[in-house]
Amino acid sequence: MADHPSQSSITAAEFFESERLAKEASLSGAELTKVFWRIRGLLKEQARQERFWASTNQALDQANRDLEQRSRELKEARAALLTLNQELERRVAEQVEEILSRSQEVEALNTQLQIKVQERSRELAMALSQLARHTQPALKEGDILGERVRIVRLIGRGGMGRVYLGDDLLTGQQVAVKLLLPEAVCGPEELQRFIDEAQYAATVSHPGIVRTLHVDVTDEGTPYQLMEYIRGAPLAKRIGQGPIAAGPAARLIAAVADALAAAHAQGVVHRDLKPSNILLSEQRPAVRLLDFGLSKMVRGETRAMTTQLSMTLAGQLMGTPQYMSPEQIRDSQAVTPATDVYSLGITLYHALAAWPPFSGDDLASLCIAHLTEPPPDIRTRAAAVPDALAALLHRCLAKQAADRPTAEELSCALTVIADELRTPDAAQCAASELRGLALSQDRQEGSSR
């Protein structure tokens, strides 16, 4: 065979550049060698490229794994930080709680300290009071006081003074005469303040409030007060016999709240509301509020003054802290009408349960309870108390004055509850409760305390 390219032979360039080859196309000789090496060269280059890209892809995969790992680590770090932050927040909250707790402890300790000071002072006051009783000249039947009252007889005696039944020579009516102990008023300024405030309180006009008829000072400098004489018995005496049913209790306290609302409307705060200052009477109106304004004078001054007067009146005020509001315990200057509502709430609780919500072995624990402890649910002590009455009662006992109802609101709400319980009117209720006491003598005795 001839050694020359046949007509079907193609070159290496044609081999690589052609889109398709003819069936008879062939390579031979140097062209075949060129194709051989070129293909080998391409394979070598392809192998180098593959090694390069394999290495690059491997590095890329590694970078991705590193990124994922870092992402996981970041998430873990964030989770750890979140946990740490939660722990920190918890610790801060605990610290805040502890600080608040300690603050309350400090407040309680301060209160205890104040009360201890007062208790020590009271001991001195008792001694002074005893001395005063022995030194104050007693009035006897037939004595004329202030050229106006003829003394009939002594009907009451307390740490603050004495109460006599007397005939008002001006009106011919029987009156109650409260004669204060000289040490109850310390000096000319306090004496004038007593007169001013008693006269101011005397301006409160409401059928449910025992009227103050006259305030004056004897020639010996002893203050005295002439009041309406009401036959009846203090609510304290009735409560001492046992609990009062929900309906009558609501009705009677509604009447007190109504009288209180009238006083508040005239800017007067009682400040010493308690069962012994509420009189149940057979005369209409059947429920009367006593001692308006007097206690305001007693506790309305500076802390030093209060302490001093508390000393004098300590024996008589022993039971009063059971009815004092938190703000009144903290600062006697801070009292508002809401203070009376709290005290009336305690009184209502006492009437329903025959036991006040807070009682303690000593004055300090009693005051701390008023300041910090929620009152026990009235239904745990008086199961028959309706929900509405229990809820209203506990609103009255709110630690924050602003959370309590006004006296007017309280009166209205209690009236609604009493009506729903089909309770007779206040006069019938009072008469019923008094019958239980089987009173046979003047009931005002002891109620002036």
Next chain:
Amino acid sequence: MAVIASRDSRFDGVEIFGLFLLSFGRACVNLHALAGAELDHLLAGVEPLSWQHAARFMEALSAIEKRFQNFEPILERIGSEMMNLWYESGPGRSIVKKAIDFLYFQTGSSGYASVARGPAERLGSFTLVSIDPEQGSAVVHSTTPFARSMERGVLIGGLQLASDLVYVDVDNSTDQDVFHISFH
């Protein structure tokens, strides 16, 4: 695999020509072998005609070694890319008319000896031991401190510059310092 690290001490006292470093850096950028701070550190203040201590070059190689688990194909490709840049953007096109021209140039005084300087015992040499154009074979012996895979890439890339060869292979698997070159 610690080929580069094992050669660290070989660079003691060796300086590298700025143009070479710039070319190396550019190749790394093109192949995404280096980036960011590593690249900035390599090229900071490098003038084309200045001489630079080899330390920064070694640091760049170490960075590549850390980044690529199998870094030899990368260094080989960098070597080839550097030759492309030298040919396309530098004087290579006027020097290399045929593939064999490159072999002679690279192993002569204008090749390796023009991009590195320093103590002779550190610099080593890049020597054309033999060449047979008819058979398409040559042997180059290297005692330089540079990575052999990069030098292999330099030879492969350099031989392909003139596009007159259809086959190029460089094999130093038997002896790392001895490159057996096949070309057609």
